[in-house]
Each structure stands twice: as structure tokens, then as C-alpha cells.
Amino acid sequence: MVKISDFLNLSARENVERALAKAREHEAFHALLSLSEDRALERAAKVDAGEITGRLAGVPFIAKDNFLTLGDTTTAASKFLENFKAPLQATAIEKLEAEGAICIGKANLDAYAHGGSTENSAFGPTKNAHDQARVAGGSSGGSAVVVALDIVPFALGSDTGGSIRQPASFNGVVGVKPTYGTVSRYGVVAMASSTDTIGVLSADVEDAELVMDILSGQDRKDMTTLPDFFVPTLIESPKRIGVIKEFMTEDVDADVRARVTEYIEAMKTKGHTVEEVSLPMVKYALGIYYIVVPAEISSNLGRYDGIRYGARAEASSLGEVYGLSRDQGFMPENKRRIMIGSYVLSSGFFDAYYLQAQKARTLLINEFNKIFESFDVIVGPVAPTPAFKLGENTEDPVKMYLADIMTVPASLAGLPAVSVPAGVTNEGLPVGVQLIGPRKSDALLLALAKEGEK
């Protein structure tokens, strides 16, 4: 697969043209919603003229289409924003551009990043890079597929409950969901503010590390960002690894368990100690997630009113402008989550659902904290199955949500988690292993992943 180093010290124009050609060649996967050819070539000319230099000079990349970018539309894969041209760029894009990287296009996603398969895109699903009859995973499905197809060496994604890690696992690429607050979310379409994170998908762990090094740090435009703590590192002493027992039961696909077990065995041979750990609260994590996150979604998506930006429905009264614009602009999954959010926040239900979920969240976090007193890192699968078939789970929202069961715990606790390729099933479908660490252990997780590549 292509790496960042394959693009350095070459003509930026040729890099961009090569990536654009490859994107067009792979149109059948529907991984991209738009290409920003004009702006990309303009930036490339500046790099080639020596006006822009940096660690990613002339390296093409793709951003999930919920990152605001100049040059083309930012749709969040929704009808609401189908023709929306952002007046500003996300801080993450600005930081990459400042290092000479060039955004060549925008990747498909579940509308507003609500989903685990990219089938909720208003513009049609993305297909898995290894089997076009299967889902790309989601919500950053397009970002994972463009990396797996070698179109670009890395892509940006967002991860609220697994949206980077799960598609990374389904397509056999690296996916990094950092500690909550590591990367500025300014200029990224908000989903659930208490768990939204920005991260990277790449073919190579070292490339992910470089991009995280560039992206991390405080931003005055996002008050939740932490002072920069990310320093790339190497493994110099044996680590204490815990294997999450609840994620290795017989409910989990046998091939997935086998690949994860092999990965863990390889960690042992490198001198790390491995023990089983139990996190009884993870069985409640999905329930907590599908209360807290819809609550925040119902509030964050209140801004889409058809008044200030986005599509406005034909209507004769102001009330109808809101109601019809929102009905036409949102996908069914967006509506489900908004409605669940409205329900759990309603007076009468607030204590039983929202407050109970936030208390349960504390119990989950306490459990993680306790485990990390004795372990440096915990591991398990990223998802209970490899990529499922297109349409397999679309009729049953709860079944679709269950695909997130192994990724939401780290999100609720704000912990860093990395999805690393761990081989394929007998059918040739990629399987990912998930490394989860305490807050701010992002660099350690990547160091372990790097070691695992060798």
C-alpha cells in the first residue's frame, strides 16, 4: 500500500494528478463525494514553486465530507448540505495544508456521521475495498476505502463511537481515534460533542503517527482541546497487556477471535505480559451510548433549520420551513436519533434515561481506571464480525447499533483507541485488532502498533 514517503520530493502536481486519476479509476466503490481538482492543482503549483514547504509537502490526502474545506462542497452526505460551500476550513485541514499536504477530495460517510456502514449516506453507500457486495463500515467508510485502494496515503475521519476504527478494521487499514480533546474539532460538522473526536486512517502506522503529531494541540477555536501531549515514541520495555474477556466470547466471529488471538500471541513473543481482564460494564456501554449520543445529536442538529444555510423546503409558514426542511434534509437514521434524543431529554424521562446513562458512564470510566492501574494497554477486536453484506442490517437499527459494541466504551470514557490490521478471515475479509489505553497514551498505542507491524 502507498505511504507518505512515496510522495515526498516528487512533483506535487504529478502526485495530485496521479491520485485524482486513481480516484476516477475506482469510482465504482463510491468512496468519494467530490474532487477538488482546481484547488488541489493550485496548491500543488505553490508547493512545486517552493512557496509552501513542510513535512507533507506535495502529499495528497482526502477528508471525510464532514470537514469544512474550501474548493468544493461540504455535504456531511446529507441533502440538507448538498450544495453547501463552506466559508472557512476546519483547523485540521488548515494544519495539514500548512505542512504542504493537499486535499484532493471528500469522502463519503453516513449522513452526519450517523451509522456504522456508510449506507445512510444520502448519495448512496460506499462499497468495501475487498468485496463490493459488502459494506465499507462507517461512518468514515469512504475515508477507509480510499486508503485501502491506494488512492492516497492517509485520510481524515471523525470517530464518535467507532466511526474511524470500525471502517479501518473492515478495510484492512490503520485507524486512530485519539484521546478526547487531542485534535481541534473547529470546522467539523458536530454530532455528539462529548465524544466527537478527529483522527486519521492510513496504510502505515508511522504515517498515522506523523499526521497525529501535526494535528494534535490546543486551538483557541475549540475550547475542549488539550495542550499538545502527543510525542511519537518507541517501545523500550515490556508492557502489561490485558485482553478484554467480554470481547472474546463465542458470540464473536471465530475468524475474528482467531486473528486477534494470533496478534496477542505475537505481542507475547516480543516480551510483553498478557493477561485476561474483565470489564463487566462494557455490556451496558452500547445502552449508555444510544442515550447520551442521541441526546447530544438532537441538540446539535437543532441548527439545521433551513433559515441561515443549507436547503430550505418550499413552505408557506415559518413552522413549515423548519418541519419540512428538516424532514426532507435528514435521512431516516438522523430522524431516529433526533427523536430518541428528544425522548430521553423530555421532562418525565430525563432521570430514567439521560441521567441514569451519565451515572452508568461514570461506572464504566471507574472500571477502566481500575484496569489501567494494573495494565498499560488493553486489547480486543474492533468489531464482532468482519464487514457484513450491503443491506444486511439496514432494516433493523438495533442490529446495526450492535456493530458498535466494542468501540463505544473507549468513546464514552474519552480514551485513545487504535485499530490495526490483524490479517484476514478465511473468506479474505480484513480483521482489525483494537488497542485501548489510558487518556493521553496515544503515542504508546501507536508505538505498540508499529512494533506489531515488524
Add this chain to the structure above:
Amino acid sequence: MTDISTSDVQHLAQLSSLQLDDHEVEALRVDLGNILGYIDQLSELNTEGVEPTYQVTDLQNVWRDDVIDNYDLGRDELLALAPDADSNQIKVPKVL
């Protein structure tokens, strides 16, 4: 499965500013019942005396100077995003 009625769905739609058609109301009635049925499992947890978690940064009260910053965005640029605007104002249908 939690029992959700058609009028429950209509009430939630109103709270959510969603003007749904009958087909959507029925589909959401079934889906919301199933989703609430799943999340109801939290009721079995004893959370007495547990503090709720609302955020997972260690940050508190991040201050900035009380100075207006328009983030390099001009009024005209923002008005251009509105579906309907006139004379530096966003237009909407009659309210009264």
C-alpha cells in the same frame, strides 16, 4: 420492545421540529420502540450515589479575552449562505 404509540411519535416529532408523513410515523413507532427496548437495560443498574459524567476532559472554565473575533468571516459571505436574503437580512415566510 417498549410500547410507543402513534401520538407519542407525533409529540416527539413536534419537539424535534420534524414534519413527518404517516408512513414515517409508523416506521419510527416500531424503530423507537425497539431502540428504547434495548436501552431500557440500563434500568437494572444500581447507580445510587454515583455522580453523572457530563464531559471527559480534565478541563474546567477555559477562558478567553472578552474581545470580538469574527474569525476572518464577513457578513456578506455568511448572508450568501442563506437560502433567501435581502438588504443585509435573512428572509423567511410571514410569521403572523
